[in-house]
Amino acid sequence: MESLLELKDVSIDFQSKRKSFNIIKNINLKIDRKMKYGIVGESGSGKSLTSLAVMNLLSDNLSIGQGEIILRTDEEKVLNHLSKKEMRNVRGEDIAMIFQEPMTALDPLYTIEYQIIEVLRYHRKMSKKEMREKAIAMLTSVGISRPEKIMNDYPHQLSGGMRQRVMIAMALVTEPKLLIADEPTTALDVTIQAQILDLMNDLTDEHGTSILMITHDLGVILETCDRVAVMYAGQVVEESTVKNVFDNPQHPYTQGLLKSIKTLGDRSEKLYSIPGNVPTPDEYQELGCRFATRCPFAFEKCFNEEPPAFQVGSDQTSKCWLHDEEANPNE
Template identity: 65%
Template sequence: MSPLLEIKDLSIDLYADSEKFNVINNINLTIEKKQKYGIVGESGSGKSLTSLSIMNLLPDALAISGGEILFNGDTDLTNLSKKEFLKIRGNEISMIFQEPMTALDPLYPIEHQIMEVLKFHGSYSKKQMRQLAVEMLEKVGIPRPQQLIKEYPHQLSGGMRQRIMIAIALICNPRLLIADEPTTALDVTIQAQILDLMNELTDNYDTSILMITHDLGVIAETCERVAVMYSGEVVEEAAVTTLFKNPTHPYTVGLLESVKSLGDKSNKLYSIPGNVPTPKQLTGGCRFASRCPHAMEICRSQAPPLFSIDADHKSKCWLYGEEEVVNG
């Protein structure tokens, strides 16, 4: 059975000041049907750009320079025209953006914004669309849906707005739901409710999730498999349980150590030294070398390939140079 989404050797370039800079470098990801897949990394690691490339929503200064994004086995999303993609976006692939206040239109009531998706992708009467909208609001835990559907985004709390975004994303029963930092602006209690809601709804709807986040706690709560991204590259990929028990890339180890140090009163809060390099600062070696405590001479001169730690675990680090190369 073919995977739902397969990203093969995807590269994205930034065009600025008459120059070209690589921002996503030959990444490979496979999301199976009904799978919950996570991408984790710091800000600037390329997580959101990857999700925007799947949705064909890259800004004008960015362009896919290589690779394929295969959806449902045979459709290469990179080859579709804008008109062809309109049939897929919001229907077969939906996205929850990290800030619902900017994603929702302040000029229209909730009813209009949910029904707009149904109007574009289906053939329903106004009465049917309103009924479907009310039913979906009930499913995402919105109280008083008959009344709330008439309200505007600014009249709702952050948690309510995020539930509205989930309702809009799921109203057409998509095959893939991309969630870009869906709990960033919410307090801890509401975060937990939203994550539980997404798990429950996607199980019921047979929908795959691609979770984009910087929070390893969110990955542990929602995902089965995870890719760790750094500076536009996948540096480690494994099952979530494997990654937490046996992280191999120094960057992944640093991310986990920073989380563990939060509960340790005897030590200072751990942080990885330095910052993610900008596209202009990239050299020919490993992109993490300047921040890595294990950096060797080869790390500064040659970019590592993706090594196989075991059959289901890959790591882009020269520390595993004796292992089988998965992808150069």
């Protein structure tokens, strides 16, 4: 079965009058229908930029230098080749997005009713009464009590958890094929986080929607996703099922991320952290592995030649020279 969304060798470049450089390099991802797929990595790894590329919402100084973003619904569409008008029809209809901070994503000048109905007005042929009934039903389904009252409220009158529920309702009201969730629980307390994740799981199971979850939180990935891509400095360094990545991480960066998680019963006083920081895009080294400067296992070839994505199992890839028996000095 063909995947719903596929990214083929996608690269994103930054261009200005003074300088230009690569930000995202050769991303390859496949998201099947009804799949919950996660992208995880530190801040600055390129996760959100990848999701914006899928939505065709890159700023003017960013462009897709190569590759294709393919969406397969009733027909196959190469999203990065669509016109602005064609892409507007895709957004909301086929793909919807929950942004990181609902207070900035919701318009403070309009009521919740107006903002939900606006989505239906653009994508569905319905009467005003039908749109209102659909909006109330969707608010009810995301766990909002007294939805008729909430419809008349403005975003600033709602709590953070309520605003996030409204965002989910807006995203799912047209029953899109793919839901992109960019750090959907970052600004919420732990209890509300769990409720929102459970809500997204239930609603997507009910509507058969695929999820692309963007997060830096490995706990969120474990809670919601089937497969995961680990990103570092604009590249996917490891990709597999969530079980494989958590039980048997193959890339040193993934191993470092998992090692930095505190578990119940862990009495060690010092929290492990990967040395150094994620480089900014203009600091990416042109040769070698982008993680080499922070990697405890790096050897000469890591600094001079970029590793390919090695197949390290029947369903797992890792972008690391340690998997090359000829190159690895420890073999």
